[in-house]
């Protein structure tokens with residue numbers, strides 16, 4: 001048995017670590033010059049950035065476990081912030097040191113910026129969700145769910161809408177209520193640490209994919225960077241992968257490329273056109289990150305905070321997070337009017353917002369806008385996501401867009417990689 005993994009993002013590298021660690025020969029093919037895919041580090045003006053600011057949750061158990069397995073250290077790799085949300089000057093809530101879910105109920109009951117009846121409505125909503133085990137009889141949009149549970153306009157705009165966009169990267173009127181509830185169930189309902197917010201202190205490539213590659217190589221596997229799969233050919237004894245460097249046959253292949261690349265590889269294969277068509281039907285949503293390098297003395301009041309009715313939805317202070325003083329990141333998730341602006345114009349809007357909200361009078365030394373136009377799939381209700389297993393027994397699919405409980409997240413990607421690895425390990429060798 002030998003296995004190939006196409007794509008060195010979080011999904012592919014999770015599968016590779018699991019297989020290599022269990023003694024299966026693994027070869028990873030990555031088309032880009034570096035690992036990480038949609039969660040990768042990059043360097044700009046001698047400064048370490050990522051393709052987008054990422055946030056992990058304490059409930060991302062598989063991701064955090066694998067990071068440790070390949071040599072990471074959660075204490076050093078992340079700034080860990082216990083559950084607290086703030087929309088600057090408008091709304092704030094902070095969970096006290098109580099066991100879950102009391103910490104959340106107390107946070108909601110004590111939230112600032114909401115009326116007493118809104119706060120009670122939010123608490124009742126969470127208690128009702130617990131009673132139904134966070135499971136809806138039929139999936140609906142998040143907007144419909146919030147209306148059904150009497151969550152008023154202020155509550156929606158201040159709390160649920162920002163949470164939904166951050167978690168699902170999908171506007172509330174398009175978002176799956178069930179997937180939102182899956183995230184709330186896992187983040188807010190089990191242990192207090194599950195709702196912690198973890199902000200990486202090192203690049204997203206260094207955090208897991210690079211360490212995973214080192215682990216795979218230490219366990220006898222290969223990671224080929226800048227070596228993309230051009231075509232897949234089913235053969236009697238496995239699947240042949242063609243790359244610019246030649247062709248090889250593997251008994252099992254996990255395709256962990258992003259949706260458009262996966263569909264391109266699957267479409268020509270007999271019997272897989274329907275799977276490719278299902279992938280093609282997934283609508284995509286963007287995420288924009290505006291990095292601004294200010295003088296080192298510039299800082300935000302907190303490592304992470306939201307803005308209300310602004311272009312910048314969430315702001316991150318990389319000085320407070322990772323010691324990169326004066327470096328701020330503004331994140332704008334999901335579709336919206338910001339897409340109509342040029343990158344320069346958007347950067348000017350963000351600079352103006354920082355001046356108006358925090359009296360930052362200095363001009364940034366440089367600004368870098370990173371627009372990931374196909375950041376995640378649009379997490380709509382009742383979405384038909386492709387399964388791990390294709391109609392070819394030797395070919396499996398991994399990635400954040402594959403069927404599962406989670407929206408497109410690092411944890412969703414990692415879980416899908418682990419499922420593919422488990423499916424291969426369960427087969428006779």
Ligand SMILES: Cc1cc2nc3c(=O)[nH]c(=O)nc-3n(C[C@H](O)[C@H](O)[C@H](O)COP(=O)(O)OP(=O)(O)OC[C@H]3O[C@@H](n4cnc5c(N)ncnc54)[C@H](O)[C@@H]3O)c2cc1C
Nearest residue numbers: 007009010011031037038052054055229261399400409410
């Ligand atoms: C800007 C941004 C912000 C985000 N914020 C968060 C967040 O805060 N929290 C969170 O949990 N998630 C976040 N996400 C989502 C998260 O990054 C993704 O869900 C996750 O990285 C997807 O991993 P993946 O392995 O499924 O796919 P990818 O990361 O897309 O990896 C696929 C890999 O396959 C490679 N590839 C493509 N074609 C080929 C080929 N033919 N041959 C070989 N290799 C190929 C690609 O180069 C890539 O490296 C964010 C995403 C973006 C873009």
